[in-house]
């Protein structure tokens with residue numbers, strides 16, 4: 279098992295109170311698994327992804343445990359996490375393409391990054407060049423400034439850098455949303471190739487755009503309002519979703535490249551609850567066509583079929 283997360287709860291501390299952005303998240307990712315993480319804007323995808331690598335204020339660790347390759351990650355201790363970041367768990371953040379230091383040549387930047395992690399640049403250079411070949415970037419990019427690269431080239435560069443030390447877990451946060459559809463497809467194929475070549479053992483691909491997950495993900499985890507709704511193999515999520523929210527989400531799937539944020543979900547009246555003061559019980563209760571009294575309690579995230587987990591009292595009762 280590459281990643282095991284149990285009861286992970288993370289809030290944001292604000293002047294108005296705690297934002298309950300991630301509550302009781304429990305799931306696993308197998309060796310070699312690419313897991314898509316999807317849901318509407320504000321449901322906690324980025325919070326979940328980032329809390330596995332860096333918890334910075336106003337994020338606040340409330341509880342829960344995370345194991346990577348059977349070793350517990352000290353995610354509540356940023357300093358101790360330094361030993362794992364980039365080596366064992368690596369993140370491609372949203373807008374990573376523009377996050378590269380504009381006044382550093384790319385090679386120099388990689389050298390500094392490696393040295394800060396006590397890794398010798400010269401030792402890694404031959405492998406770095408092999409990977410540049412693989413993603414069709416000329417070795418000259420190492421002498422270039424980020425501004426000299428196109429959007430697609432920058433994206434490939436960031437992917438090479440973040441997977442350079444063969445991490446066990448790579449978290450890719452919305453890495454395709456700023457790209458045109460053809461480049462999105464190329465980036466998606468590259469993610470799969472990186473896994474197949476064992477540059478990374480497992481991956482979390484965060485996106486608004488479920489259609490991109492058809493191409494890359496072995497499984498999909500759907501979040502709603504800070505909690506996990508459903509996790510299952512990709513085909514099961516697409517063809518036989520069990521959570522009422524997933525069903526509505528899939529039935530109103532946007533076309534390739536369209537973000538959920540740009541399109542209201544048809545058939546789901548209302549909005550997700552505010553996470554400053556989330557409702558008790560199932561957070562989808564107020565919008566759910568199948569809600570009944572039991573939904574006033576928080577539903578457990580249970581396995582209803584092999585590798586298929588759902589947090590819904592209806593499914594729980596059908597399964598019992």
Ligand SMILES: Nc1ncnc2c1ncn2[C@@H]1O[C@H](COP(=O)(O)OP(=O)(O)OP(=O)(O)O)[C@@H](O)[C@H]1O
Pocket residue numbers: 290291292297299317318319320321322323324325326336486553
């Ligand atoms: N710095 C912050 N301070 C306070 N609340 C925050 C902060 N960052 C995020 N939140 C809140 O936490 C919740 C989860 O946000 P998060 O960014 O994880 O969602 P997301 O699903 O990744 O959204 P998006 O797809 O729009 O990036 C939201 O209610 C958001 O308003």
